[in-house]
Amino acid sequence: MSVNPSWFLILSALLFSIGAFGLLIRRNVLVMFMCVELMLNAANLSFVTFSRMLGDIGGQATVFFVLVVAAAEVVVGLGLVVAIFRRRHHAVVDDLSSMKG
Amino acid sequence: MTNHTFPYLDVLVLLPLFGAALVAIAARTSDQIARSIALAVSLLELVVAVLLLVHFKTGSGAFQFTSHHSYASALGITWNLGIDGISLFLVQLTALLIPIVLLGTSVKAKGGAYAAWMLVLEAATIMSFVALDLMVFFVAFELTLIPSYFLIAGYGHERRAFAAVKFFIMTFLGSAFLLIGIIYLGIVHQHQTGGPLTFALGALAHTHLSSGTAIVVSLAFLAAFAVKAPLFPLHTWSPDAYREAPAGASMVLSAVLAKLGTYGIIRFNLTLFPHASKTLAPLVLTLAVIGIIYGATVACAQKDMKRLVAYSSLAQVGFIALGTFAFTSQGLTGAVVMMLNHGLITAAFFLVIGWIYERRGTWQVGELKGLQGPAPILAAVFTIIMLASIGLPGLNGFVGEFLVLLGTFLSHRWWAVVATTGVVIAEMYLLWAYQQAFHGKAEGANATTADLTVAERLIVAPLLILIVVLGVYPNLVIARITPSVARELAPIVQTTTGVYHRAMHSIAISGRPSGSDLDAGVIGAGEVQR
Amino acid sequence: MLHAAYLIIAFPLLGSLLLMTFGRRLGEPVAGWLGTAAITASFVVAVVVFFGVLHAHQTDCIPGLLCQGSPIAPGSLLNDQFVQHLFNWVNVGGFHANVDLLVDPLSITMCLFITGISAMIHLYSIAYMHGEEDFTKFFIYLNLFVTSMLILVLGGNLLLTFIGWEGVGVCSYWLVSYYFQKDSAASAGKKAFIYNRVGDVGFLLAIFILYSQLHTVSYVEIFQRAGHLSPLWATMAVLALVLAASGKSAQIPLFNWLPDAMEGPTPVSALIHAATMVTAGVYLLCRLHGVVNLSSTGQGVICGVGLATAFVAATVATSQSDIKKGLAFSTVSQIGFMVLAVGTKNYEAAIFLMVAHAFFKALLFLGSGSVIHALDGEQEMVRMGGLRKVLPWTFGTFMIGWLAIAGVPPFAGFFAKGSVLDGVFAKSPVLWALALLTALLTAYYMSRLFYLTFTGEERFTAVGPNGEPGIEHPHESPWHMRFPLVVLAILSAAGGAIDLPWVHTWGLDTFLNPVFLTTTPAATNSGSTQLFLAIADAVVAVAGIGLAWVLWRGKAARPELTPAFLKRVWFWDDAYDAVIGRPATALSKAAAIVDDEVIDGAVLGTATLVRRGADQLRKAQDGYVRTYALSIAAGMAAFLIYLVTRVFS
């Protein structure tokens, strides 16, 4: 009846890695946010899988909260992007290095 | 155990804190009002402290006026206060000094905040002296740093920022070891008893540590206290801090705050690690003797009065450490007496030096000359303080110094002999400085130096009176100290054989027995049996 | 009568307190009279107590006082000793030091001459200090000094004596640097204090040694338990005491502060630096005779110190040109004799010489003060001479003092010095010969001083060698100055009567015997030996006077007889400066540099290291968010790889 959970987990790991790699190589802030979303979704996938494996709804509840947090994160993140863009007229992270030590 | 209805210790700790809040609020409208409020609060505090002294039971070595409330029981921290002969006079000294500081010293701007910080410092200091829970002590011990930092950095002289940071970092570094030590001890104790986590002094005193571990942990404690005291060679923050701090802060810093170090050694190192303290005694005694000779020698080369007093403090603290680690009742009593006396003397020193600075704008001994001519009262006051510091019998400095040396001679003869020579060097730099500044013919600005005003004479008078009274009739203090000292020494001397037989002899004569006082003295320790 | 003992101390203390409080309002001369009255009252009480001691029977138990047979201290007191307990002082563990006064023949003898001479000198000072700015302060110090001195001698334990010991030291410091605007006075005061302080180390060590061995610091108990001292500890204790005594009593190796102390006003020199304070060391040794008796090594050292000091100081005194310095070295030399007497266990003689010396040396100093006063502060003998006619009273009294110190019979010095020399002869004829040589020198230098001052030409009228203007009409001093001179002259002349060698039923010797409990060494000499010794003393005295007459009659200066070696005190100060002073200064400067560079350098170096490290680490914070993200990822990867290795190992 069910697909082997390990496959889901491997898929989740793959998705997480792709997201992480994207985050590391892309310079457009918006795309980087999307990569973060990918990683969050990879985690969600794992949670749901574990929830099914253990027969515990807690995993799904966690995904629910992750969704909320992701929404909040995107709202604030995009707000930041807008604010930065207003001042600099671009959204390339490598130019934002004024916090250099 | 004494249970008074009036919670003296809680009031002593909390009153200045509330006062500080009040002062801080008042400071928004007027510095003048703020300082008046601060003065009123500090005087009220002094009254409470004196009442405490009156109600203190002489002849009992146990902790009195204990106050016990649970605070963060899950973390093992309890609001556990108590006072005994060892801390009694340090509390009194603190309560006495703050009004004198507020009256006798002034700052150019932001006087309200200055007064508020002073009150915070007072609260933190008193809290440290009466805390019987190691965590509460640690919090208070650290809390003293904040007002001290702001007092030095905000109101000090040219290199205040440097001095404040140096002071903060050095003492903070020491405290880090202390925190680790306290937590380790608490956890080990919990493991051994299987009971709840506790940081109560009385309970932790029964922790069994292997001798190696005990030495390491007691060194961690010692690190914090040695920096604070300051003991050679961890002293270098003190000349800078004392010099750059405003007069009032120098007074409190040297007279009371530094005593936290020596007090901590007596209260915690000796109680918690009697064996390890004994093992470490030769090391500490040697450092103390080096400190005495070295401090005095370096002081001889100082041209700046405040730095001179700082180095002289180093020597004096050496005496205190010497008496502490002599493990004789005379030595330890002497050390406790000396903490009080040195507090009075250095506070008076910095007060008077501050006044000289107000008049002449310098502390450089070389720039002052012949002040005794235009300002004879100032000279007389300085002379009395100087003689007390030298250890002239009949003034307070002598009693402590003598008892320390005598006590040390009984158990560690050669250290005492070397330390005794420090007495001579101590005299040289003070007399030299006095001759430079006060003798000779006053010329120029020196000739017009104003003498002490009536107000100033009244401000310094309490210190001078105590200097004389405690010199002539030290029993006032000693009678209240000795029982606690006997209690503190009992576990050390009991485990001692051989060369310490003389110390035992003196304990036996004193008739103050046994470690059971400690159990009785600390609430919450009762159920833990040795 | 004995109950009044505390009043001996109380009066001068009260006097000084009153003067401190009201002195400025009283002003001159009332403040001086108040001070004098306080001391006189003290003297009267001392006399009363003296008669009390004299008449108290050894079995008497006076209520309120500890005495022999009293239940509190059974059998601990010797005959004629009484202890007045005032209040508890320092009680810690087994250590008890209370404020107890020990009244016995020794302490009351001291009290008598201290208060008596002090009263005279106070009176003298009223005139001498006339017109000084700090007139009141002078009397405050002087009264405080007498208080301390009396605490020193009446103290019933070592610690209380130490209070007095230090008290006199600090009063001496204040009084020597009384003219604080003069740098030399300020330095001299400091020097005196520091030398004394070195001696105090000895005192403290003596206290420690005696307490650690005998568990007491009370004299009465020390006498009682002295037998428990091992010879080694007894010697250590005596050596420590010798150090203490050499500081306070200006003996080798700590003697050279005393000449400098002459910077103080002359009454101070007379009181503190001749009659009373400087004899405190001798008193201390006598007080602890029970300990001194136990160590023959210690006695040897005491003899050596005393004789060496007496001789060195006497040679130096022959070459001084300052009248007060000459007298100062003479004092050092005479105290050397006293110490020598202690070393021969001849304590009564030491006390006898101390009393007699107090009389004639106070007289000599006051006389010199009168001279200086008349010459507007001139102290150089080069500018004196011929004062015989100008200052007849001073001349007459000074002459008695001179003859007394020179040892001419029947003046006090002859008997006092004679009893010391008797004891020395009994111990060792060689020492005696050296002591006799010193006595010859004494007679010689005192005569030189006398001739230079009072005989010959009136050199003071001429312009001085450094261009000082001549002094036209020196005048004799007022009566308050002359009266003490006369009284002291009488005492110097007749003082020998208190202890005549052929009287054995009464006198100082008999009076003090209950304290010292020793047979006088002099008594061991046969009658004919004694006669021989007495004749030798007298011959030496006359010879010295004659020698000086031959060499110095009518002369103002003879450089060949006053070599630099002697003028500069055998280069003693220079040696100290080279061996101790300069290295110590260098050491302290070096220590200050070590503190700044090495110890503080280590602290700041640590700070620098941290900062340098932080500077390197700072580069990791390049500001690129992707670098940070990569670091996070790498950290996570590392953590996971660690987990993998854990799981698969």
Add this chain to the structure above:
Amino acid sequence: MIAATIPDLAVFFVGAAIIVVGALGVILAKNPVHAALSLVMTLFGIAVLFIEEQANFLAAVQIIVYAGAIVVLFLFVIMFLGVDKAEDITTEPIVGQRPIAAIVVAALMASIVALGQLGHWMVGTHASTTATTGNDVADLGRSVFTTYLFAFEATAALLVIAVVGAVVLARRVSPDELSTDEPEVAQVPEDLGATMTAGEVEQ
């Protein structure tokens, strides 16, 4: 465990393919708009897999919230700001970023898979109160409003804060604020550090 049926496997692999392709699209698309659209694809694939795992409610929420709200928000911002220019992803200004990233990510991936597949994980008994009953909506609702009530309340607060934050961040900036383009350098008292290092000693 019952062996998977062919439809299950088909759904999984199709979903997996959609996810991976979408994800690759996100990171490889030069144009942000394309990336966003690829993200929708991935999210859709995940929703499919959620259904496969009987998380029906979450699948619905996934489509509504993620694809419906979040991605739209992304697209809105892209359009609003006009940053839909193609980014040059062939160059990399930070030296070594890409190779290191590749290695690190590969290591991450490998270790996750290794841990997941090869480790013998101990699975303890789970809390029975949140056991699944088969009706995932009811189960989820019950647990969110009972066991996770505080967390749920906290998310409410979080969202409010996020909204306020977004409003503050995105409000119109005044010209003088804009002029201070370069942030001020924090005024660290210079002598604090400098004097501590200098090691000089005042005499």
